[in-house]
Structures are given as C-alpha cells and as structure tokens.
Amino acid sequence: MDRPKHLIRKRLNSLLFSIDTYPLTIVEAPAGYGKTTAVKDYLSGRRDDVVWLSFQRMHGLSEIWSRFAEEMGKRDPSIGAKLAELGPPADTPRREKAFSILNELELKRSVVVVLDNYELAVGTGLTELLLRLGEEDIENLHLAVLTRDTSDFDLALSLARERCCVISRAQLKFTADEVRGYCMLTQFRITDDAVNKLIVYADGWISLLYVMLAGMEKGIPIGMTPTLDELIDQTLFQVHNENIRHYLLQLSVMDSFTARQADSVTGRQDSYELLRILRKKNAFIQYDGQERLYRIHPVLLDFLRARQNFSSEEERALYARLGEWLLQENDLRPAYSCLARAGKTERILSHMNRTLPIRNLYTDFDGADEVFESGSQELLTEYPVAYLRYLFFSMVSGKKSVVADLPRRLDRLEAVFRRKKGIGGVERDRILAEILCVRKFTAFNRLKAMHAYNDEILRLLNGRQSSIMLQVNEFTFGLPHYLYLYFRDAGSLKSLAELSQYNFHPAFSDGCGIGSDSLALAELACETGDFRTAVSESRKAVYKAETKAQISIMICARFCGARANFALGQLQTARELLRALREDAEKQSNPIYLSMARLCEGYFCVPLEMPIPQWLKDGRLSSLSLYFGGMGFDRLVYGKALLAQGEYLKLEALSDSFDASFSVFQNRLGFLHGAILRAAAKAHLSNAEAAVPELIRALDMAKPDGIVLPFAECARHLLPVFRALPKKAHEDTFARRAQEICASYLEAVRPLLSEDRSLTAREIEVLRCLDRGLTRNEIADRLFISPGTVKTHLRAIYQKLDADGKVSALRAARQNGLL
Template identity: 25%
Template sequence: MNGKSDQTKQLYFTPRLLETLKSIWEYPLTIVEAPMGYGKTTAVKHFLEHTKADVLWLKVYDELIDHFWDEFSTLFGNYNESLYQRFIQVGFPNDAVSLRETLKLMGTLNLVNPCVLVIDDYHLIDSPELNRLITTLAANEVEGLHIVLTGRYTKLHHLEELSLKGILHHVTKESLEMTENEIIDYYHACGVIINEKQAKWLFDATEGWISALYLMLLSYLKDGVLEPPESIYKLIEKIVYTPLDDDAKALMTMLSIFDNFTLKQAVFIWDGQSAVQILENTVQKNTFINYDVRTKNYQIHSLFREYLREVFETKPSDFKMRLYRQAAAWYSKQQDFFTARQFWYRCGDFEAILQSIKTEKVKNSTAQSVKALYKYVKECPPAIKGRYPYALLILAMHMTLHNEFQIFGQLCREAAENAGGFSEAQRQAFYGELELMQGIAAFNDLDQMAEHFDRAWALLGTATSVFDTNSDWSHGSPSILYLYYRESGKLQTHLKTMIEKLPHYRRLTRAHGNGAEIIMEAECYYHRGDFVNAEISLNKAMHMAQSSDQWSIELSGIYLQMRIDLMKQDYQHMFELLHRMREEMTKRVEYQYLHKVELCEISFYAQLDQKYKIPDSLGRPEQGDIRLLYANYGMFNIIYGRVMLINERYTKILGSVPHFLQIASIFPTLLSSVYTYLYSAAANWKLKRIDDAREDLKKALAIAMPDQLYMPFVENGDYLEPLVKELVFSDCYREDATYILMLYKTYADAKEAVKQKYFPEDKDKLTDREYEVALLASKGYTNKEIAEKLYISQNTVKFALKSVFAKLAIGSRALLKQYFGKTE
C-alpha cells in the first residue's frame, strides 16, 4: 500500500451501484436492503441529490406509528396545506376504509416533477399495517411518485410477486458490497494506492463492507499499518472516539440518547453555549456525524451511536438519571409530552408524568399513546399516584374512548380513593366529574346513565373540563335505536327515559349528541311502518343536531332518511343523501366519521343486493380491515349478515350465529339479536333446514313483536317471505305477519324499481376498450402490463380505468375483481 492522503471525506460509489439505483425511476417501489454500515442511506441520498426530482425524506427513529404518520402527513402537506390536516384527520390507515381514503388523497397531489419518498431505516418500525400501506401505494401507482425504503431488513410479503409484476426493484447488500477491483478504485479515489494482493486481503477481511473498509483506511492513514479488524467497535473506538477531546467525548455521549437533535437541543443538554463550538469542530473533523439542512437536525451515524450508547451505559446511575431529566425537560418545553414522558419514565419521575397528564389533558390521544400512559400509571408508586386524582380521571376518560372499560373502572376507583386532600368545593367538583365518567361508562343502561348525570349536574353545575365533547356520541353506529334497545317489550320506556331524563347530560357536555333521542323516536316509528311520523320526528332531530353542530347525529339522521326514502320511492333524494354523506364528511375534514359513512353505504348497497359494490375486505373486522368501537360491533353484524346473505354464504352465517349473539348480549343490543335470528332463519331456509328456519323466525318475532318492530323482517322479506306467509294461516303472530307482508309488498316494489333505474346490467355501458382494460385490471395486471398487452399507453389505461370506475360506481381494483366475478 503506497502513499498517504486525507481525501477520505470524498464519497465514493461504485458504477455498478449507481447503475442499479437508476432503476428507481422505472418502479413505484424500490427497497435498498442491507445490514448496518453498508452505506444504504448515503448512496440513495447522493444519487437523488443529482436528480431533478422532489425528494421527501422520512427518517424512522422508532417503532411508533403515530410519529411516522405525522411526518408522512407533514411531508405531503408541503404540496398542499390542507393535505396535512386531511391526513391527520384520517389517521394512520390501518384498515381498508382509511386506506382507500388515503389513496384518494394521494391521487390529488398533481405532481409536476417526479417525486421520491424515501423512508430511511424502515426496519425500525416493522409494522404489518405500514407494510400494507406501502405495497398498496406502490400497486396503485400514484402518478409521478416513487417510494424508496432503506433498511437492514424488510418484512414485506410477496416480494417475489411484487418483483414479477414490475412493482418492486429490490437492491440487496450484494449491490452495496465492493469487489476487489472496486476496493482498489475506492482507495485510489481517497489517495491511497493498493495492489491486487492487498485488495484481496481487504476483501477477505471485510467481505466488501464499506464501513470496515473506511475505518481500516483511516487506521492506515493514522498509523501507517494495515491490520485486520478485531471488531468494528474496536475500530470505531480507535479511529473515531479516541481522537476526540474530553468535552467532545462527553457531549457526543450525552447526545447519543437521542435519535437526532438540534443545535438548541445540544446547548440545552450541555447547559452552555460552548456546545456550539464543540459540535461544529466535531462535525468538521468527523464523517460519522451528519447535519440535515432541511430539518436542521444532527444525526450520529448508527454505528457510532451504538458505540456511544455502550459508553453511556457505563456511566454512574446519577449521571444517567440527570441526563434523562434534562431530556424530558427539553421535550416538555417543546410541548412534546409524549416523548417527555418516555424520558421521565426512564428516570422514574412519575410525579412529572402525572402532572403532565393533568396539565395537557392528553389531547388527540391514540390507542398507542393511551397504552403507554396506562403502563406508566400502573407502575407509579401509590403515594405519588394519590396526589393526582384528576390525572387518573383524565386517563380514565381516554380509556372509554378506546373501549377499555375495565381499566376505566379501576382508574375511577383509584381516583376516588385519592380525592381526600381536596377542599369541600374541590371535592364536590371532582365527584361531579367522576359521576359524569361513570354515567358514560354505564352505557347502554339509560336509567343508570340518567342517575349519574343528574348527580353530576348537582355536584358540578357547569360543563365538564375532563370529557372530550368532540367525540362521536353514537360510538360510530348509524342507528341510535340499535345502541339503546336492550329489553324486549320496553322500547317505549327506553325512549321515554332518553327524552325525559338526559337533559343534564346535554348541559354537562355542551349539547353533545343533541337530537339523538328524537332520532331514536324516528327510528321507532320507521320500524313500526309509520313513515309519516318517522319523517316528522327526523326533521325535528336534524334541526337540533345542526344547531349544535352534531355531525355524528346528522349522519344517523341521513341514514334513516335514506331508508324512509326507499319506502316512499323517492330514489333521487336517496342517492343525493348518499352522495352528500361522503361529500360533507370530506369537506368538513370529519374523518373520524369516515367508518360510519362506510357502514351506511355498505348497508345501502346490501339492501339493494349490489354485492359487487361492497369491498370484500370489509367483511373481516377481526383482521383489522375496518375500525370499530366495541359498542358498534353488533351494528356491524347487522349489516355484515345481510352482506353474507346476498353472497349466498349460508353456512358461514350459521357458523357465525353464536358469535353474533354473544356480541349482542354484552350491553345488550337486542336489535342485533333480532337480525341475527332472521339471517339464521333465511340461511336455514335456503339450506332446506325448514324446521330450524321456522324456529329461528319465532325467536326473532318473540323479541321484536312486543315492540312492533316490523322492518327487520320487511328488509329481509326476499329471504323470509315464505316463512312469514305460513304464519298468516296459523294461530301465532297472524296479524303481525299480515302487516309485515303488506309492508314488504311496498318495499319489494320500491327496491325493484330502484334496481332497474340505477343498477341495470353495467357491462353494456362499457366500450370495448374499457371492458378489455377493466377485465385485465380485475385480474391483477398493473397499468404498465395492461398497456403492453393492449399496445396502448399507460395514460390511456389510466383514462379508461377512471371512466370504468365512474360508470360502474366502483372505487377500486378489488371491487372490479368482485364485479367481473359476478358477470362472468
């Protein structure tokens, strides 16, 4: 090895690697995958810096999906200010509904230049839901967008299939390893001449690993001796850490607890301006610390950071605890309480954690953040916990939003036990808030709820400071009657209780859920076949909801109005309402109600037998394909049972009956039981199990007829009519059966008319070209593959698919697959 030089800061990339990176432009998704220290990030960054593309760089620092989604939303929000808020409102798309909405939003980007989204250190998050988002974005080929993942490993499924379909370009560590000839070129670029024998020795010692080659180069330039690497960390210690002065060693060790940091943060942690000079000198001399001009963040190279963290662990305990408190203080000052609490937890400062909950009230909580909070509170010493009953109550409130009612009860009990230190006035206000929480937790026992709310108002006398009054009053259900009908024969009593005994809840929560009781009254009329009074009550309720901006209640009203419109044969208004639901939700950025709108649409199409317009994925809530609050699972089963019926899945219905009834029994929600027995009766009838079908129908009638709830039978009359007709000639439910059949005649005529007008056979609507494109798309071909098969451009394919989706009222390729499965 000849010559010494210090050109080591010059970046070097093999022509072979640069050539393979050029393929980024040919694929919607590229994965650059190799172990730590192979230069993945540096290579991608260098390559993209020399292009005209817009580069969005998303650095992953932890496994928290919330952090990832906020950064993702921020990056794309740079294209459109409103896009950030819309992404945040949708939330991370971990189900089929929000995933489709995210795709729609991505389709509004209108990229002028090619755009590359780089997700760096992707392996740190390791989330199946994120994998699905990435592959969905890639498969749908957002025009102008290319996604690049860098990571030590990836767990994306079907990599080979994605590659074969032309969606994925996979760059492995072999492309990043240097061959013997490339090592010669690399060292020469750094001013060091080696021969083939030395290059072979270096290759055997490092297997072409760039980090080891670089550190050995530095070692040679320092000592003039080429030695085999004892370990990579020994090389880092010798070449990177030891040459630092004491202040630089101390500062870098302290900053290693962060994944990245700002200059102000370094000054705060070091507690002095001298940190500026120390950091500047260190960065100038050391390529293992980088500065990102865009984010104004410093980052220590992962190899060096891991070494520094090992050094940090050798420090005395009081030093580490003091540093954790400083870190927590920094993040608290930035209003980043989520991260601050992580550092308070490390140093055991539970008092600061509870104080932050009380101060911040945990705004915009997610299931992930609430889970972390409960972990902290659970481990908090009782003596400290006892001084913060309000913090426990605030956390309890968030538990109700995430269906953790057992934990809710536990926290409320603890909070009550610790309120002894309050003054009389403080204690009274606290117990008022506690009564409100217990009333909410008493769902759906209206008498108990009313008692708690009355006591809460008597104690508090003003609006709550704890409960989130912006939450969805109806738990995501489009039906209020479903939520609060719990005892057969007592529906009128339930309704009276809701109308007369819940006014204090409205005062306590600033009119939260205003109009819900009148929606329930309207639903009672509807289910009894009294559509005139149903519509009168409904209009009254809508005025109440709109005056208080209760969009959740409005949605339930729209859902009921659509059902009334069908019976009135007012088809135009029915479809206008369906469109309005989606448009209003999008315009208002009310994505918390996105799944409620989706349930309304599914129910609508299921009633009209339009199975190919219903995403198959929405039939799998247990796999996370649709977000449901637990109180809404029975309502989902009402809708999903109808979906199974129109798809002729009779044995699946019968297998689901015990599960559906178990869900319906929890609160209970009797309407769900009624529909379950009806679906079971229909399935048994279709399978020629006649006696079982009759028995199931009688079980449904036994629950519903004391309250004259006819419409569940009417809405499924296409499957139940023969069974109901038998009752007309029996001594059992004769008058009820006669009335059900009369209503069903009106319903069936209306349904047939709307199907003929709005849902004729759609195949004839498509041009020959549109049909060819749609058929191939339904079979899983990409736009590029379709273009090649039909000898047309990709733009022609996109235009044809857009027209197909519009004509068929279908919004995805998955639905195309279902549609062509129906027509062929």
C-alpha cells in the same frame, strides 16, 4: 481522518434505474452499506421531483404522513388536502381510503417518494398500502423504500408481476475497484494487497471500510481489531476528547435534533460549535439542510446507545430535559414517555391534571402503567384529574385489570375527597363531579342508570365544563346506531328515546352528544316504520351536531336518514346522505369514525344489493377500530354480507357466534337482526316453511316495540317466508304490518335492484387498453379521446365492477369474462 469526499458509484446508478422503471423499489441492507447515500446520489439534481421522507424512532407515521400530504399537495392540491384530512393510514379503513385517494392522483411528470429508515415503520400497517400502490402502478408515481428489514413485506406476488424490484446488500457491497477509487479520492495510499484484505475483512461494508481505513491511518493493521465496535471506538469515538465523547453519548438519547434542542437536552450552550466540528470531522454526523436537523448515522448511534454509561442521576436528567422540550413542542405522548423514564411521575401527573382539554388517549404512553399502577395512592389523589383520565381511557379501551377494579378505585378516590381538608368547596365539587363522570360509565349501555348521574354532575360543576368528558369524545362509542347501544329490554325502545330528550351530558362536556335527543327520535321512528318523521328528526340531529362538531352523531343521523329515505323510495337523497356520511368520517383523523362509515356502507349490501367491500367479503372485522368489540354490530353487518354473497351455510353456522357477541351487552336489536338473518339463510338452504319458526321468533322479539324496518331490509329473502306463515300467525296485526312494510320497501328500492351495471362498449375498450398496461395518456391517444375522458370511464368501470383501482378492476373483469 477528515470527513471523506464523496465517491460516485456509477455501477449502483445503473441498478437504481429501477426506481424510475418500477412502481416500487426496495433497497435492503443493514446500516452502513451506503444505501441512503447511493439513492441520494442517483436522485441528485432532481429536487422538485423527489420527496424524501425519513422515519425516526420517536416520531413515526404521523409526521411522515403530514410531510407526504404536504408534498402531494404541491403537485395536486385537492389530493394533498384529502390526504391531510385523512391522517396517517394506521388502520385498514384509512389505508383503503388512502389508496382510493392516491388512485385519483394525476402527476404531470415522474415523482419519486423515498421512505428512508423504513425498518422503524414496521408494524404501522403502511407496508400493505405500499404493496397495493406498487400493484396499482399509478402513473408517474415511483416509491423507493430504504430499509434494514423486509420481513414486513410479502413480495412474492409483486415480484412475480414485475411491480417491484429489490436491491440487496450483496449488490450494495463495495467492490475492489470502488475501494481503490475511494482511496484515490481521499488521497489515501494503499496497495492492491491491502485492498484485497479490506474486501475480505469488510465484506464490502462501507462503514467498516471507512473505520478500517481510519484505523490504518492510525497504525492499526487490517484485521488486528476483531470487531466493528472496537474499530468505531478507536476511530470515531476515542479520537475525541472526553468532553466531546460525553456530548456524543448525551446526543444519542435522541433520533434527530436541532442545535438549540441539543443545548436544551444536554444542558450545554455550545452545541452550534460542537456540531460544526463533529460534522466536519465525522461522516457519521449528518445534517439535513432541508429539515434543519442533525442525525447521527445508525451505525454510530447503535454504538453510542450500547455504551451509554450515565449515572442514574444523569440519565434521569437527560430524559427529563428531553421530556420538557417535547412538552414545549406539545408532543405529549413521547414527552410523557421521556418523563416517565426520568422518574418524573409528579411532573407527568401535574401536567395531565390541568383543566385544559388534554385528550384522554394521551394517558396511553410508554411507562403509563408504572406511573398509574405503581404510583402511591397518596400521590394519585393529589392529581385526581390525571388519574381519572387514565381510568376513563383504560375503561373504554378495555383494559381488564382496570375495568374489574374500577368501582373500588372510584370509591376510594371519592372517600378521600369527601373528607379531605384544606380544599375549597368549589374544587372539591369539581373533583367529585369528575369522579361521577367516570363512574356513570360503569353503568355502560344502561341509559337510565347513566342519566341518573347527570343532575348531580351538573350541580357539582355549577356551570363549569368537565376536563374528562371532552367535546372530541366519540359519543356513540363507534356505533352508527345510537339506540342499538342501549336497547336491552323488550318494550323499552320508546322509553329510551323519550329519556334521551333529557340528556344533559352535552351541558358539562362542551357539547359532546348534542343532537342525540333528535337522533333518538329519528331512530325510533325509523325502526318502527314512521319514515317521514325519521327523515325530519335525523336532519335536526345533524344540524344540532354540526354546532359542536359531533361527528359520531352526524354519522348516526345520516345513516338513519339514508335508511328511511331508501324505504320511501327517495333513492338519490339516500345515496347523497351516504356520501355525506363518508365525507364526515374522512375529514377526521380518527379511525373510529372511518370504521363507523364502513359499517354503514356494508349494512346496505343486502337490501339494495350494493357492492360488498373487500374487507367485508373477507370477514376482516378485526381491521375495524371499535370500542367494546363493536358490541356485535360488526357481526350483524358481516351476516348481511354473507347473505348477500349466498353464503347461507356459513351464515347459519356462524349465527350462534353472532348471538354470543350480542349477549355481552344484551343488544336486543342485534338479537333481532340475528334471528332475521337465520330465517333468511334457512329459507335458502331448505324452503320457506323450514324458516317459519325463526321468522316467528323474530316477530315475537320485535312486536313489543313495533320494530319493522329490519324485516323490510331483508324483504327479498323474507317475503316467501311471510307467505308461508300458519294462519294464526299470518292474521296477527303486527305480522301483517311487517309483511306490508316488506312489500312496500321492495317496491321502493326496485329501481336500484334493476340498475344496469354492465359496461358500455367504450368502457370495454378502455378496460382492454388498461389490461395491456397502457397509461391514461396512452389510452387517450389510442382511442382518440382526452385523458380526462379516460379518467371518467375508469371511474365508471371501477364503480360497476366494485373495484377500488386498476388491479381489482382487471381481476373482476376476468372473473366476469370481460377479458
């Protein structure tokens, strides 16, 4: 049966009109119900207004997001650039930022974004963003999701609010009239009785209808073949000669491919001709002219993959060639996965062993444990840099089996290279240095012990750069406070800052950590109340860090500078630093930096009564991307949010769990903040006198290092407790200084605390129009103002109501009695 002509199903076009009328339309059906074809038919002739994005098994969210950012950039260059810089929204921080960016999108005409094969995106977190965008109903933006599975969608709220429409399998089924129309189109003669039988047996499934018609053409009566697989086998597979059948099976190891890639992976040289023949004869071989990619229809692809009967030798060869192709494309993680499946352990190790700056996270691929945990020690020692990359990434990502055994593994590797023959002295020194680079992190958060390794690493490398300690590594492990990492013992804060002046880590890691010397001085000055020194040293840290793109240092320095400037009453400067900090994080496609920025913003909800982000209100700390569980800093920030919301009982109840988080790495600043928060909660739950023991405990903890700023940042809650201190404690010099800093801090930030956040009359009018469902242009016409002015008012409304978009603004307005 030749490739069929196309039946236009007008009935479906009326259903698919929902794409233009709803912000989110979901078309759900198993493979083979014609959902992709139906939507393409409906949107045909609207090329400039349609963005078609198709997920694939091997290349998922990253590739889709790049295409999406590019397409949005054609319509709004600034939005496209921001989306590209942000990277795929695979975690909550980036999803919230993506939502915020898209809320600024201004489309002059309707644009439909189609997400095809969306079932392959389940688990990426993208669904949460899609539902929020549907709720927000961004003007002229329409989303269409084509999927086999909607289990990732919680649609109850969206359906109730008429923000979403679902088109189901039942609606996509071919009717008797459509089957007749299809047969007429293909000039296939069929009786009404046969049509009725087809409807019964195929239940409206177009793929089964197609193969049943093909079977009828070959003399197979309707219903004689009991399964779809047998029909596909007889009508789409066995009709080809053995050469092409085998070729189809080989192609099925890929989701999509070019003809050149097909040649490379299958080991043939005639793919252009074979694919041309297959595409002409088979509706299940598809070609995307825009992307210049071939795809096998999911129904046929599932069939082929279930019947891959390669010899083990051929299967390994196929995946080996696919892995090599992906290596050439620099798509390393899937390349390593394919090579692992091919049993090419040594090829993976040799590629990863190169001195090029391959990111350590690429050691986390499908089959990595088989390569590194089941591989022989002799082989791993032949490729020590690859092995050390794996060990280092496993350690920082908390893989328990590796962390527990790491010292022994490093000892064994070091022993091998110290006695290894036939290796030059320079190469031996390089490997011993790389072992020490990983070993120094077995002393994690003990700065003196870690620094002790640096001199020997420098000597061994002799001017060369490490292949494992890379410039792109997150130097502060996702914490926005460098000294918080290492401050464990009473009276050691100053010595840690002094020790940081001799940090030679940047010298062998291409600058990773540069600026940490000035940052340590800034943080020491900030915590101890020398705010002007903190401001100047934090600036130096930023200048140094910028030379080597040390984003984590820049975030820490700006956070420190903002804290110091707030204490000095330089409120605008502090706000600008927070904005710059957020921009530093957003420019990177790295969830660690975005999580750092979120922690910084959440930190200020107590001292400045700044808006509390929704994720923090909800206590969704797991949404953050953090190394080593955040070392309790996330709990510290959550505790501040509870205090700001008046959740004093909950704060007191959770305080022991906070201390448990701080105790893992003995983070002394964490314990100090915890004691301060307990004192503040106790004062509200009972009275100032009842909170005195906790405040004295906090003062005793802070005194050896002269730390005062954490008290000042809770000044509004602590000053009554300070005044209730017994005479002896009140006369203590350090306690008096802490109280004075609290009083001066409160005075410095008073203008922020008294800031008027009420809506103007015009903003109320705009809000009411928004509540009626009016678009920006309609609001502008109604109020006789420009659309740009409407946008300005909306920004002010969102800021004052602590909202990230229309839906949350309207919810906050109702809660505050504004609507």
